[in-house]
Amino acid sequence: MALWDVLVRILVGTMLVYLGVEKGGVFVVSTFVGVVLLLTAITGFCPLYKIAGISSKEETTAS
Template identity: 45%
Template sequence: DRILRFLLALVLLYFAFQSAAPWNWILGIVGVVLLFTAVTGFCALYKVLGISTKR
């Protein structure tokens, strides 16, 4: 789960900085959030929903 979040964050951040489209800031924000959750291992949404990906 963390690896997929990290890779998706990198892709979103890459596309956020590639062009000057007005919606790129949304991609950047989502990318930063995914990167944060991948690095720290904490996802507030998972906590609220009671989901755990630990084995």
């Protein structure tokens, strides 16, 4: 995962967890999604990226 991808996941995940904890109710789903985003940012592995065959890392060209 690229650095920008990790930072976005941490930011959005933190906001979703906070929203779920503060509001409760229907927002419990946002807590789950936020935790998943935080875990994928920490581990550097996203199963959906693997399934789709995409990567956010820049490709380096050999010269």
